[in-house]
Amino acid sequence: MRVGDEIKFTDKIIKLQKLENTTESNFLKLIAYFKIEEKNKTDLVLEPEIRIYDKPETITSEAAIKTDIFKDRFIVVNLVKENEYLNVRYQEKPFMLWIWISAILISLGVLLIFLKKMKNKYYKFSIVIFFIFTFLIFYYGLKQKNFYTPEDISIKTL
DSSP states (O other): OOTTOEEEOSSEEEEEEEEEEEEOSSEEEEEEEEEEEETTSOOEEEOOEEEEETTTTEEEEEOEEEEOSSEEEEEEEEEOTTSSOEEEEEEEEETHHHHHHHHHHHHHHHHHHHHHHHOOTTHHHHHHHHHHHHHHHHHHHHHSOOTTSOOOOOOOOO
16 A cells, blocks of 8 residues: 555445654654544544664564454554555454453452352452452553554654
């Protein structure tokens, strides 16, 4: 893809809006701004990066991921050698969050079995603390910006 190009699917349009170069302490960064339009939904902007490190000279691709309760949207870009195009991969992975929820439910089941066998006076108190702790982790985790998405920075064009 090049700037201004778009790809149309059955219910989505992915547009490459712009590219920006920035310099960090030990690498150069190329940020691609993609707008994903879905029918009857709000538009989504994802910002994957290509990083070129100084020592040793290494090129890496940083994915941009948007997570919601039903699916993860994932976009990665790579440079096409000796060309002005970008190779773009876009994926939607359904129910990824539910893997973590099921892991917590399994942990809760193990905790309940362990506490029932102990039969101590803190049994109910331990269950309540576990639920509160689990809720706080999910609440603050979903409230925070997705840690896979590159952080907001002041953009300086080269």
